[in-house]
Amino acid sequence: MELSDEWRLPGFTELEQLGTGTFGRVVLARQDNTGHVVAIKYLFSRFAAEPAYLDAFRQEALALHRVTSPHVVKLYEFFETPQGAAIVMEAINGVSLRSVLQAEGALEPEAALTVLKGSLLGLAAAHSANVVHRDYKPANVLVADTGESKLVDFGTAVLAGERGPSVGTPAYMAPEQWSGGQATPATDVYAATCVFFQCVTGHRPYEAEQTEVLRTLHEHAPIPFGEVPQPVHEIVALGMAKDPSKRPVDALVFVSELERVARAAYGDEWERKGWSRLAKAAGVLAAATPLVLLSAGTAAAPGVVAAGTGAAAASTGGIAVGLKITAGVIAATAAVVGSVVVFSDASTPPPSPPTTQQAVALKVAMKTESGTVPGTTLAYTGERPEVTGSADQAWLKRVNDALTAPIDAWNRKTGPGAAKLEPERGPYTLTTKADIRTENERYLSVRYTHDLTNKPHSTWGNGRAAVTIDLKEGKALTPAELFAPGKFTDEGLRELTEILWPDKEQCGPPSTIFPYRPLQAADLTGDPKVWLAFAPTALEVTANMTDLGFTTACSVQDHTLPYDKVRGLLNPALVNGVTSGKVVKGTSSAPPAQGVTDVSAGALTLHLPQDWSVVSQGLEKVLVGPGCPDPKKYFNCKYVLLTDNTQRSAEQPPYRPGEFYRRSAGGRACNAAGRKDLRQEGDAARTASATAPVGGATATYEEWTIQCVPRGQTGGSGETSVTQRIWFLADRQIVVMDEWRTPGVEELLRTATIS
Structure with a gap:
């Protein structure tokens, strides 16, 4: 028929x-x-x-x-x-970028950078899902009348690493794409850069009537970066490199480079200006x-x-x-x-x-609210998730009240004390950042970070909270409901404690003043000191060590535990619900070799040989190399830092791709140069940029030479310098940094496991 x-x-x-x-x-x-x-x-x-x-x-x-x-x-x-x-x-509600270019010709650099960033973020989401688009072009980028850009048409998409026929649009195809080579995120980076070139010049980087001539140009002709405005030469030269290993490894890394260049060339307001111009152009076309x-x-x-x-x-x-x-x-x-x-x-x-x-369709959106803390004149601003879309108003109220409760509790607890702080240090504002860890048809798990602006000490007002909502029942799960039957007990919490701190060093070696303290069920109830959040691949445990009785220097600790390490402790229905029934493992299913210690940050687990040791330093894991006489005082020994970049605090801000590794608000000491009195705050130059294997994935690899200067000095040359080696898994936000040329690091990373 x-x-x-x-x-x-x-x-x-x-x-x-x-x-x-x-x-x-x-x-x-x-x-x-x-x-x-x-x-x-x-x-x-x-x-x-x-x-x-x-x-x-x-x-x-x-x-x-x-x-x-x-x-x-x-x-x-x-x-x-x-x-x-x-x-x-x-x-x-908008038009294709192709239509915008047909109407406008070339775009101003800020507008071109803006539309490139938005669509690169779309590519980054695809790359994190192991999908390569393979046909990025102006017709496949939609510009909304709000200025936002969206990526469409995945008709030629493949999984990263696959080989296939030479497909795509010839004007934007990377050299390796012409020969049906392996599809990688760097292939999309090349096409996106070609489109960016067209946006700022009004024409494609290479033009020819015959396809074979066009292929030769893409494969062998010089990169025409001289035709774009000088401030963005670097963007075009980097993104259109003939060798895919010389390009940013994926779209997320390219976004970091783009933002760095855009800020330096066009100021902090570059994106706002770009959106304004894009929205106007798209709005005029859509209205017609x-x-x-x-x-x-x-x-x-x-x-x-x-x-x-x-x-x-x-x-x-x-x-x-x-x-x-x-x-x-x-x-x-x-x-x-x-x-x-x-x-x-x-x-x-x-x-x-x-x-x-x-x-019944539900929508979860993040809302920002500002006001004053009840009973005080203290300002408050923060994020909170809000669920909409159900006709059952009582159900909606229960869910949204549960999502707001951690914020209200924080304000009630902290507001009166903050309002009494010395006014000369102010003004003070209580803040909350909400981070959705899981959102699916059954569960919504949210983690909250509370803080206070202009606080008198870095540990003051450093708060956390978490809540997990059962959307079928329309209620927050109690601490007992997070655990397997019979495990929400002091004995069950002792098991969790031993997984979190296998060496019993909760904040340095146990002492008579601060002895080892197993967690108790009461630590999760009433005025909680410990919170659990559920991500799709791991349990996230946050412990307020000060409230647990340790020194204020211990502050708040965040731990990420792959579910295979804690599966017997947790509610099995909940774990299945957040992982979609997958068995998510942070380590190999085979037992670790004798003498091997597993250490994890986020989705990455390294398997340390017997002669290595691990020390926790705030949000970092310090992996101390062999031969250190006192691994607890590792500063003069060779060591490597392992960091989950999603974890951050006022004292330990996140690593920023495209820059050297600080991870300390006060700067890092030049230990590797033997100068603890100097800080890594002088001039810095990137001396190498490549990719490297980490646990079967591909990480960006950079080397930086950083001048060591006296405390308080920023920029300039110093008496000595250190060289940093940085491995960054952009899609999983894991950073590894080495300043000592520590032997065996490459092998540790190669044999690592990614969950």
């Missing part, structure tokens, strides 16, 4: 055709039972009967499903029926389309035709449609990507027509 290309999904009313290509078409449509507007990408029916084309269409849906980012168009649903195949996705008549101001992207099948449409932002990946068509059955959380009645099989789908 011949299938008609006029087939339409039931339950949707087609509003406008947005583009057509060789393999399909894209339309703007309204869901009949909700009124929401979406973009639907149809595979032409004549190809739906051919396995190769249908499989490619499925793979595009899977690629979109894997990638979660506000800078990537959202996938809502994939349909495969006897009539044909279709992808239902987000609609964006015939689709402004749609409800809520929705409009379509004019003239958007992506290679092959067309691009996603434009419409106003967040759609809260209860859509999901159709079971049985794609193996993935997780909830819709992005901030939409899908619920359905598990007792009733989901009906296939979308018109009768009874799902």
Whole structure:
């Protein structure tokens, strides 16, 4: 039976055709039972009967499903029926970058940098999910009327490391892509840089009528960075390097380089200026389309035709449609990507027509609030997550009250004391930062960091909290509900203590003043001193060591424990819920070799031989090399620092890619040069930049030479210098730093395990 290309999904009313290509078409449509507007990408029916084309269409849906980012168009649903195949996705109120360039010619550098950063963040999300786009070009970047940019059309995407035919758009294809070489994130970096070149010059970097000539130019011609404004020469030269190993290893690393260059060239306001100019250009184009008549101001992207099948449409932002990946068509059955959380009645099989789908869509958004702490004149500003989208107002109130409770408790506890501090040191403001650790259809786990501006001491007001919400029940889980039956006891907490501090050094060696103190169940209740947050790959434990009875110098400690290390202690349903039932391991399933010590930071675990030792230094793990006479006083010994870059404090700010490693607000001492009296605050120069293997993944590798100067001096040359070696796993935010040329480091990193 011949299938008609006029087939339409039931339950949707087609509003406008947005583009057509060789393999399909894209339309703007309204869901009949909700009124929401979406973009639907149809595979032409004549190809739906051919396995190769249908499989490619499925793979595009899977690629979109894997990638979660506000800078990537959202996938809502994939349909495969006897009539044909279709992808239902987000609609964006804006236009393609191609349309902007056609109307504007060249963009001002700030605007070009801004649109590049937004779409690079979309690529970074893809790269972190092990997906390489392979067809980054102006037609596949949408610019919203707000100035935000989103990446679309994953029709040629593959998993990183795969080889395949030479596909893509010739004007933007990297040298290795022409020969069907291995797909890597650096391939996307090259294409993004070509598009950036076009944005600032008004033309592509290489132009030729014949494809083979274009291939020769991309493979062998000099990089034309001299045609772009001088401040961004470095961006083009770096991103268009012929050798992929000479480019930033992925989009996230490239974003760091971009921000550094942009700030230096155009000031701290570069992005705001760029957004302003982009929004104006996109808004004028969008307003000229015939689709402004749609409800809520929705409009379509004019003239958007992506290679092959067309691009996603434009419409106003967040759609809260209860859509999901159709079971049985794609193996993935997780909830819709992005901030939409899908619920359905598990007792009733989901009906296939979308018109009768009874799902409740929830949206989690971060809100920033400012005001004063009740009962005081003290200012407060902070973030809090808010859940919306349910018709059950009582349910919503329970959930949002639970999400706000840690903030209210902190303000009540700290506000009165902060309000009485010496006014001359002020003004003071209590602050809260909320960090969502898990968000899926069943659980929402949030970690809070509280602080006080202008505080009299670094340890004052350094607060933490965490809450995990069972969204099915609509309530916060109690501490007892976080643990396996019978484990929320002092004995169970003792087991957790031994995992957290196997050497019993909770804050230096145990002493008569500060003896070893096993955690107790009471430490998690009432006025908690210990909190648990649940990330998709690991349990995150935060302990306020001062409240536990240790010196104020011990402050707050954050620990990350892969679930295989604590699985027997935790509520199994909860662990399965946050890991999607996967057995997440931080170490090899084989037992460690005799004499080997495992030390973890985030997702990375290093297996230290017997002659190495570990010392905790705030948020860092110090790996002391062999031969140190007193590993506890390691400053004159060879050592390596291991850091989870997501953990930070006022005294230990995060590592910033593209800069040397500080990880200390007061600067680092020049121990490796034998000068503890000097600080690493002089001139710094990067002397090497490459990639290196870490636990089967690829890390960026840099070497920096840093001048050692007296305390208080910033910049300039010093009496001596140190050389830092830095390995950075950008997608997992893990940093390893060595200043001693410590023997055996490369082997430690090569044999590491990544969860």
